[in-house]
Amino acid sequence: MPTVAFHTLGCKVNFYDTEGIWQTFKRRGYTQVPFESKADVYVVNTCTVTHTGDRKSRQVIRRAVRTNPDAVVVVTGCYAQIAPDEIARMEGVDLVVGNDQKSKIVDHVERMFAERKPYLAVGNIMKAAEFDELDVPSFEERSRANLKIQDGCNNFCTFCIIPRARGLIRSRKPENVILQATKLARAGYREIVLTGIHTGGYGEDFENYRLADLLLDLERIDLPFRIRISSIEASEIDERLMDVLQASKKVVPHLHIPLQAGSDPVLKRMHRHYTTAEYADKLRELRRRLPDLAVTTDVIVGFPGETDEMFEETLAFVRAQGYSQLHVFPYSPRRGTAAYKFQDQVPEDIKRERVARMIALGEELRRAYAGGFVGRELEVIAESPLTSADDDARKAFGHLPEAQRMLVGYDGHYLRMAFEAPAGMPLESMVGEVIRVRMTDVGPGVHRATFVEQVTFPEPEAEWGRMTS
Structure with missing residues (x-):
């Protein structure tokens, strides 16, 4: 049987796409081997969010060529879409495949085997109109499953290259999302994460069907699973969606709502579609309806033109919103974006100092939010045994002897908790x-809890589905 090996860089959407690409190879009789092994085909799914992503992608491509110079080396993903000619010139690269052609990679590979002639399969992603369907019925991780519901983005933020790499919004047909969710739930997955490049924009390319409608249809699937929305913009949270979230029995009480900056002049320069007042109003209304709601966010520090006063505004705004977790990024100039040409770049030493202050605030907010759940019963999906190799575990528990039967997992609020399994x-x-x-105690990264009871149990057919699908 021919063999194939994969390496994925970048976001969760890329990892989902790689799983889907593997399924197409599997159906055609291929066996997957580790990327470090000698394989007949190597597929590198690249990232281009930053220049670092480009550099790491090139390093991985060269590693594949060195491992087996006779293999067919396929490069896909966002870097492949943005710079196909640059990648095609790399020694040993046989195929460069665009982001809207991932479902056809095996066809391209078999054409390559037949013709032995390298070529590009990269078109104008801005003209892509249909969602590229990839069937992903199972994942290696048993605790949650990702479900990609859309691709592309229409926002064109000045710091972001992604619309050029992924194209405009293309939503997955509702019936295909429902079918995929049902497969995953029947395979025993207790959490399904709706994901995409711009998840909250789902349905913008449909006439009369949006994310709220999809959530209502998913709610009707009579199987035990919960739903997590990977990310949603504040501007996309309308009254109808809030009504659906408030009534839902499946959607978890956690939303990731990117902020990026808490200063209106910075938001305007970023080409974000809200003001700080509008953003705060949305969070206020969400929390009125969902009092325990966990809100996580992204913050970019050191965007061009961000003065000390603007940063202090962002710091104060973030503190006022009471987030449960922050993802903090220093601004990184990216060629091909509007912000790359802005002249008033913030010096790196100032960025580092601001990042450190924002991370410290994030830790303070994380502990404050988690502290409100001490003493309460929560439902966690157990992910894996907790070991001393886990950095958060070492901080929270110190040495973990092998005999200790500790499990770790996330609850619906995205609180990571560890507890001891009963003998x-x-x-x-x-x-x-x-x-x-x-929950008994707040910890650094992982919180302590005690076992109360097991709520769901594996069914034989679900276990079989996970192992063989």
């Missing part, structure tokens, strides 16, 4: 299942 209960029957715990 006599096999860990393998708990991993991937819903466990009710009582």
Whole structure:
């Protein structure tokens, strides 16, 4: 049987796409081997969000060529879409495949085997009108499954290259999303994460069907799973969506709502589609309807033109919103974006100092939010045994002897908790299942909890589905 090896860089959407590409190879009789092994085909799914992503992508491509110079080396993903000619000139690269051609990679590979002639399969992504369907019925991770519901973005923020790499919004047909979600739930996954490049924009390319409609249809699937929305813009949260979220029994009480900056002049320069007042109003209304809601966010520090006063505004705004977790990024200039040409770049030493202050605030907010759940019972999906190799575990628990039966997982609010499994209960029957715990203490990265009861149990057919699908 021919062999194929994969390496994925970048975001969760890329990892989802790689899983889908693997399924197409699997259906055509290929066996997957580790990327470090000798394979007949190497597929590198690249990232181009920053120049670092480009550089790492090139390093991985060269590693594949060195491992087996006779293999067919396929490069796809965002870097491949943005710079196909540059990649095609690299020694040993046989195929460069665009982001709207991933479902056809095996066809391209087999054409390559037949003709032995390198070529490009990269078109104008801005003209792509249809969602590129990839069937992903299972994942290696047992606790949650990603479900890609759309691709592309229409926003064109001045710091972001992604619309040029992914094209405009293309939503997956609702019936295909429902079918995929049903497959994943029947395979035993207790959490399904709706993901995409611009997840909250789902349905913008449909006439009368948006994310709220999709959530209502997913709610009707009579199987035990919860739904997490990977990310949504504040401008996309309208009254109808809030009504759906408030009534839902499946959507978890956690939303990732990117902020990027808490200063209106910076937001305007970023070409974001809201003001700080509009953003704060949305969070206020969401929390009125969903009092325990966890809100996580992204913040870019040191955007061109960000003065000390503007940064202090952002710091104060972030503190006022009471986020449960921050993802902090120093601004990184990216060729091909509007902000790359802005003249008033912030010096790197100032960026570093601001990043450190924002991260410290994020830790303070994280602890404050988590502290409100101490003593409460929460439902966690057990991911895996907790070991001393886990950095957060070392900080929270110190040395973890091998005999300690600790499991770790996330609850609906995206709180990561560790708890000891009761004696006599096999860990393998708990991993991937819903466990009710009582939170006892706030920790650095992982919180402590005690076992209360197991809520869901693996079914034989679900376990079989995970192993063979």
